Amino acid sequence: MGIYRSSISDIVEELLEQKALVERLSSPIGRGRVPIQLYLNPNGYRVLGVSVRPFHSFVATAGLDGKIDRTTSFRTPKKPALLMRELVRTVEHLKATDPRPGMTAFQQVGMGVPGMVNAATGVISLIPSLPEYAGFAAAEEVERQLGLPALVDNDCNVAALGELWLNPAEIAQLQDFVFLEIGDVGVGAGIVLGGSLYQGHDSTWAGEFGHMTVDPEGPECRCGRRGCWERYVCDEATWNRFDPTRPYSPAGFAELIQSAAARDSRALKALRLTAEYISLGIANIVCGLNPQMVLVSGEITKVWTLVEDIVRARWALPSLAIRVRPALMPLDQLSVQGAVALALKRAFGAPKLG
Numbered sequence: 407m408g409i410y411r412s413s414i415s416d417i418v419e420e421l422l423e424q425k426a427l428v429e430r431l432s433s434p435i436g437r438g439r440v441p442i443q444l445y446l447n448p449n450g451y452r453v454l455g456v457s458v459r460p461f462h463s464f465v466a467t468a469g470l471d472g473k474i475d476r477t478t479s480f481r482t483p484k485k486p487a488l489l490m491r492e493l494v495r496t497v498e499h500l501k502a503t504d505p506r507p508g509m510t511a512f513q514q515v516g517m518g519v520p521g522m523v524n525a526a527t528g529v530i531s532l533i534p535s536l537p538e539y540a541g542f543a544a545a546e547e548v549e550r551q552l553g554l555p556a557l558v559d560n561d562c563n564v565a566a567l568g569e570l571w572l573n574p575a576e577i578a579q580l581q582d583f584v585f586l587e588i589g590d591v592g593v594g595a596g597i598v599l600g601g602s603l604y605q606g607h608d609s610t611w612a613g614e615f616g617h618m619t620v621d622p623e624g625p626e627c628r629c630g631r632r633g634c635w636e637r638y639v640c641d642e643a644t645w646n647r648f649d650p651t652r653p654y655s656p657a658g659f660a661e662l663i664q665s666a667a668a669r670d671s672r673a674l675k676a677l678r679l680t681a682e683y684i685s686l687g688i689a690n691i692v693c694g695l696n697p698q699m700v701l702v703s704g705e706i707t708k709v710w711t712l713v714e715d716i717v718r719a720r721w722a723l724p725s726l727a728i729r730v731r732p733a734l735m736p737l738d739q740l741s742v743q744g745a746v747a748l749a750l751k752r753a754f755g756a757p758k759l760g
Contacts (some may be wrong), residue, residue, distance in 0.1 A: 451469065451513055451750075451753055452469055452510070452511060452512045453469075453512060453513060453746060453749035453750055453753075454466070454497065454512050454514070454554070455467075455474070455515075455743070455744075455745030455746035455748070455749055456493065456516065456517040456745055457517075457738065457744075457745050458489065458517065458518065458536075459741070460482065460535035460590075462479050463479060463493075464478070464479045464741075464742045465479070465480075465496050465497065465500065466743075467504075467512070470750070472743075472746055472747060474743065474746060476504065478499070480496055484538055485538050486530075486538065486542040486547070489539075490547055494551050497512075513555075514556070514557075514749040514750070514753070515549075515554050515555070515557070516556070516558075516564065516744075516745040516747070516748030516749030516750070517557070517745055517748070518558075518559060518561040518564035518745045519539070519544065519558060519559075520536075520560075520561045520594070521535075521536070521539070521561075522560065522610055522611065522614075523544070523558055523560055524610045525559045525560070525563070525609040527545065527609075528546060528548075528557065528558040530542045530543075530558070534592065534628055535591075555752070557748050557751060559605075560594065560596070561594065561737065561744075562586075562587050563596040563603050563613070563744075564740075564744030564745050564747070565585055565587070565596055565733070565740040565744050566596030566598050566603060566701075567743075567744040567748055568739075568740035568741065568743035570747065571743060571747045572734055572740075580699055581600055581698070582598060582696070582697045582698050583598050583698055583699045584597055584598075584615075584695065584697045584700045585598075585701045586615070586688075586700060586702050586703065586704075587703045587704055588684065588702065588703070588704030588705075589641065589704060590640065590642060590659075591628075591642050592628075592636045593615060593616030593636040593639060593687075594613070595613035595615045597612060597695070599695070615691055616634060616635055616640075617629050617631070617635070617636065618634065618687060619632070619633050619634060620633055620683070624637060624638070635686075639680055639683045641656075641705055641706070644662065644680040645659055645662060645676075647680070648662050648672060648673055659705060660705070663705060663708050666709045667709055667712075674712065677709065677712060677713055678712075680706065681713035681720070684702075684706075684717050685716055685717045685718070685719070685720035688700050688717065688721075688730060689721035689722055689723070692722075692723075693723070696726075698729065699729040699730070699731065700730045701731060702731070702732055703736065703740065704737070710732050714730070717730055718730050
């Protein structure tokens, strides 16, 4: 059996030696010694957060306090080898252009990707918007080319971590919540149960609520089945209700949102039908998991006041109130913050005793 050090002063001394903590004198309070306060040292443990998105990828740097101090981006390549080339180039650029001494030695990388990934191995199973990434050993390649340990997870999982990190006052009271992204052509989700991410028994397939069947005779889904929930609530589905004569595009959907905000009847009708389907899916999630809250991200939240009553009430059980609110910020930003939180997971993880 190992020998455990129980003295708080010994532990603090060790953390100070590792530069994880810094000491600062506080204001005098009467007679006696001036109290010394301890703070997390933002310069003592530096990490990289990487958010791979379908069109643009983002790289952020942060310290032990999790506050992002620098962010940059590049267009996401269609091939993973080119992604790694861009990532290496971007990290070298961040190092070369940071004027602060001692701020460019990184200890860990966290990465979020918009698809299915085995969080235990860091191998990507499927990214529908980036099909050539299937089978890519992302964590292994990041470690090989950057020389840093890496953790890789689904973007909605890391976004849920971002919510945990950015909103501790509220989230500290929530041990169970679901983060939903209503995206361009799909739906993603991150599940927090008991204050921790739930990733399923194989760390891969969990929270794929977009593939709940809501109509067995419905439209064909990319997964090969029919009537999946995401085919009714994604932005493309809403657009097709609004203007089936034109193909979906993010720019066109932005026009739809603007029209709805201006109370255009056709845009409102399309959005409210989407809200009914969102309510149906959330009601099923609540019946299965009974979370304290469901957080929603996506373009539809820009007109949330126009649809929130339908989302909360259309399919709610009379005896079960559904707490739903928009996420704190867009998924792109949450994913970057969550990737930083993922990178800090090792620093704040539970100690291995014995």
